[in-house]
Amino acid sequence: MRNAQRLSVPIELERSSSRSLHEQLAEQLRKAIDIGQFAPGMRMPSTRTMADVLQVSRGVVVTAYELLLAEGHITGRKGSGTYVSAQARATLPPVARAEPDEDHVRIDMTPGRAGTQGFPLTEWRSAWRRASHSVPYAEEAPPLGRPELRQAIALHLRDSRGLVLDRHEVIVANGYPDAVRLLVQAMGEKTVIGLEDPAAPRTRAALSQQGPVLPVPVDEEGVHPGLIPDDCDLLVVTPERNDPLGVRLAPERRREVAAWAAEHDRIVVEPAFDGVFGSGGSPLPSIMAIGDPASTVMIGTFDEVFTPALRLAYVVAPRDLAYAMADRVVAGHEQPSAIAQQAAAELLRSGTLNRRLNRLSTLYAPKRQLVRATLGGFAEITLLGADNGAPATLLLPPDVRAREIVHTLRARDLLATELAEYGHPDGPRRNGVVLGYGHLGDMPLRRALRVIIRTLDEHGLARRTSRYQRTVA
Numbered sequence: 001m002r003n004a005q006r007l008s009v010p011i012e013l014e015r016s017s018s019r020s021l022h023e024q025l026a027e028q029l030r031k032a033i034d035i036g037q038f039a040p041g042m043r044m045p046s047t048r049t050m051a052d053v054l055q056v057s058r059g060v061v062v063t064a065y066e067l068l069l070a071e072g073h074i075t076g077r078k079g080s081g082t083y084v085s086a087q088a089r090a091t092l093p094p095v096a097r098a099e100p101d102e103d104h105v106r107i108d109m110t111p112g113r114a115g116t117q118g119f120p121l122t123e124w125r126s127a128w129r130r131a132s133h134s135v136p137y138a139e140e141a142p143p144l145g146r147p148e149l150r151q152a153i154a155l156h157l158r159d160s161r162g163l164v165l166d167r168h169e170v171i172v173a174n175g176y177p178d179a180v181r182l183l184v185q186a187m188g189e190k191t192v193i194g195l196e197d198p199a200a201p202r203t204r205a206a207l208s209q210q211g212p213v214l215p216v217p218v219d220e221e222g223v224h225p226g227l228i229p230d231d232c233d234l235l236v237v238t239p240e241r242n243d244p245l246g247v248r249l250a251p252e253r254r255r256e257v258a259a260w261a262a263e264h265d266r267i268v269v270e271p272a273f274d275g276v277f278g279s280g281g282s283p284l285p286s287i288m289a290i291g292d293p294a295s296t297v298m299i300g301t302f303d304e305v306f307t308p309a310l311r312l313a314y315v316v317a318p319r320d321l322a323y324a325m326a327d328r329v330v331a332g333h334e335q336p337s338a339i340a341q342q343a344a345a346e347l348l349r350s351g352t353l354n355r356r357l358n359r360l361s362t363l364y365a366p367k368r369q370l371v372r373a374t375l376g377g378f379a380e381i382t383l384l385g386a387d388n389g390a391p392a393t394l395l396l397p398p399d400v401r402a403r404e405i406v407h408t409l410r411a412r413d414l415l416a417t418e419l420a421e422y423g424h425p426d427g428p429r430r431n432g433v434v435l436g437y438g439h440l441g442d443m444p445l446r447r448a449l450r451v452i453i454r455t456l457d458e459h460g461l462a463r464r465t466s467r468y469q470r471t472v473a
Contacts (some may be wrong), residue, residue: 003197006045006049007029007039007045007049007050007053007054007318008037009029009032009037010052011025011028011053012306012343013025013029013054013056014118020096021056021060021215022060022061022063022067022082023064023067025054025060025061025064026063026064026068027055029064029068029073029131030071031069031071031330033068033073033084034080035076036153037287038084038251039084039243040084040085040086040376041083041084041086043080043081043082043083044065044074044081044082044083044084044085045168046081047061047062047065047082065082068084069243072085073085073186076099080098081207089374095250095294096391098394102120106413106414107413107415107440107447107448107451108415108436109414109415109416109417109435109436109437109440109448110172110301110415110416110417110436111200111243111244111390111391111417111434111435111436112200112202112243112304112436113115113304113307113436113438113439114303114304114306114307114389114439114441115307115360115390115438115439116250116361116362116439117148117307117363117439117441118356118360118363120352120355120356120359121447122307122353123347123352124347124352125348126350127343127344127346127347127350127352128339128343130342130343130346130461131339131340131342131343131346132229132339134342136331136338138338139267139316141172141335141338141341143182143327143328143329144169144171144172144322144327144329144336144395145170145171145172145335145341146172146302146342146345147312148341148342148345149169149312149342149344149345149348150169150171150172151208151273151345152344152345152348152349153300153314153316153348154170155348156348156353156354157272157298157316158178159273160355160357161272161286161289162285162289163286163288163289163298163316163464165316167293167318167319168288168293168296168316168317168318168319168322169316169317169318169322169323170314170315170316170320170322171314171315171316171317171323171325171326172312172313172314172336172341173313173314173315173334173335174311174312174313174334174335174336175301175312175313176202176203176206176299176301176313177206177209177418178313178334178344179301179313179314179315180206180207180210180299181209181233181318182325182328182329182334183269183297183299183315184207184211184313184325185210185325186321186325186327186328187233187234187267187321187324188233190211191210191211191233191234192211192212192214192228192229192232192234193207193210193211193212193213193232193233193234193235193236194213194214194215194228194229194231194232194234194235194236195207195213195214195215195216195235195236195424195428196213196216196217196218196222196223196236196237196238196242197214197216197217197423197424198218198242198244198245198419198423198424198427198430199236199238199242199243199422199424200422201243201421201422203236203243203392204386204424207236213330213440214229214231214232214424214425215423215424215427216228216229216232216235217249217425217427218242218245219247220247221238221246221247221249221250222239222242222249222250222253223237223242223257224247224253224254224367225253225256225257225260226256228260229255231402232269233266233267234261234266234269235261235266235268235269236269236270237257237269237270237287237413238270239254239270239284239286239287240258240393241385241389242389242395243389243391243422244384244391244394244422245384245385246385246386246387246388246389246391246392246393247382247384248284248388249284251284251285254284254285254287254290255290256292257287257288258287258292258295258296260290261291261295261296262291262292262294262295265295267295267297267321268287268291268297268299269294269297269299269302270286270287270288270296270297270298270299271298271299272298272299272300272314272316273300273301273304273305273357273406286298288316293318294318294320295318296318297315297316297317297318298315298316299314299315299316300313300314300316301314302344302353304390305353305356305357305360305429306347306356310336310340310344311340312336312340312341312344316426341386341408349416360438363438364389364390364438365415365437367390367437367440367442367445368386368387368388368392370445370446370449371392371435371437371449372386372443374386374449374453375392375394375452375453377463377464378456378462378463378464379461379462379463379464380396380397380400380461380462381394381395381396381397381456381461382394382395383395384432389438390436390437390439391434391435391436392434392435392436392437393419393428393432393433393435394432394433394434395419395431396431396432396433396437396461397407397431397461398431398459400431400459400461401431402418402419402420402431402432402433403418403420404459405433405455405456405459408455408458408459409433409437409451409452409455411417412451412454412455413451414448416433416434416435416453417433417434417435417436418432418433418434419431419432419433419434420432421434422434426453435448435452
């Protein structure tokens with residue numbers, strides 16, 4: 001037996017009005033249909049239910065329904081009931097409107113976005129299913145995080161980066177900003193942070209919330225150790241790939257940075273995954289591998305490998321500093337949920353993470369080649385970062401304003417980022433455009449490159465060759 005459809009829209013009938021009850025009812029139902037309170041295809045209350053609720057005769061409802069039926073607002077189905085017509089005019093709520101607004105972009109080339117190509121959905125589901133089959137923990141998570149996840153992270157860093165963490169501890173955190181907060185607060189209230197310049201805006205924003213951030217210039221060999229400020233307590237670098245210039249920290253400079261930290265009793269922080277989507281060049285030792293264990297820290301997330309929605313990060317810190325960080329964790333509230341930690345541990349233990357990294361490297365290689373072949377053909381543009389990672393940077397001549405390029409691209413439904421946004425407010429203003437492309441499929445990337453080429457041509461930037469027509473046409 002089908003359940004009766006209840007009346008979900010308030011109806012008020014004025015019995016003292018000169019207008020008949022069925023006209024009032026038809027008008028109010030008509031308005032409810034037009035504004036979407038009764039959606040197309042929705043079953044209407046029966047005439048008997050409507051009459052009982054409104055305390056009117058069934059004839060009043062039947063007459064009102066007949067008016068709406070004649071107008072095309074409702075339709076009858078034999079043996080099934082009365083339904084709102086599929087052609088009824090319904091206004092969607094603002095959050096559900098499909099029309100683009102002024103902030104809509106069809107192709108988002110903002111750097112740092114996670115891609116879904118080749119996503120290991122079967123392994124992802126399996127990890128969460130196995131995690132959910134475990135009996136829930138009866139106590140709060142340990143301050144450092146679930147032991148199975150911490151161990152899985154340590155084994156992953158050993159196998160992927162050759163790190164033996166015999167003098168470090170792994171601390172699980174609720175995303176990158178939280179990992180930074182725990183680290184800086186454990187070091188003290190007046191911690192001064194040094195950050196390579198340029199640097200990703202999201203990284204600078206997370207660090208700026210914890211204290212003053214001083215720029216450390218980056219050149220073609222990476223961050224310059226001789227320009228580290230004297231009052232810097234914590235230095236954040238990306239040895240494998242500066243974002244957005246794409247330069248790799250030279251071996252000698254890695255040793256100099258490690259020596260600076262050990263000599264001055266400072267801390268150097270490097271990411272766990274920077275450069276993992278590289279082009280397969282010879283690996284260089286991490287600063288943690290060559291530095292004093294007491295002065296080296298590593299922070300990792302799964303944002304670009306899986307999804308930022310996981311909201312899971314970790315810190316590899318010297319043991320004394322790790323315990324100071326653990327003291328900042330109150331009743332486990334700074335950590336991801338227990339089931340998220342279990343699922344992440346499953347993804348690491350099963351080898352899914354390593355396979356995902358290898359798969360992304362394979363997927364990104366032809367995209368890098370396409371970007372180099374397409375955008376490398378401009379005589380007045382220096383193309384940076386297209387040999388590793390997933391973003392690329394176009395350094396423009398002084399007479400071409402990057403902001404105008406970005407605005408033109410946005411007007412053509414393509415979102416890019418101005419290079420100046422990556423620089424420290426007190427540093428030099430660089431003129432360029434940063435493009436994230438690793439998350440794009442082949443066709444969207446080719447469409448985006450055509451838009452970029454057209455825009456650069458219109459701004460008077462000359463090409464060296466006509467390779468573009470053969471590459472992305």
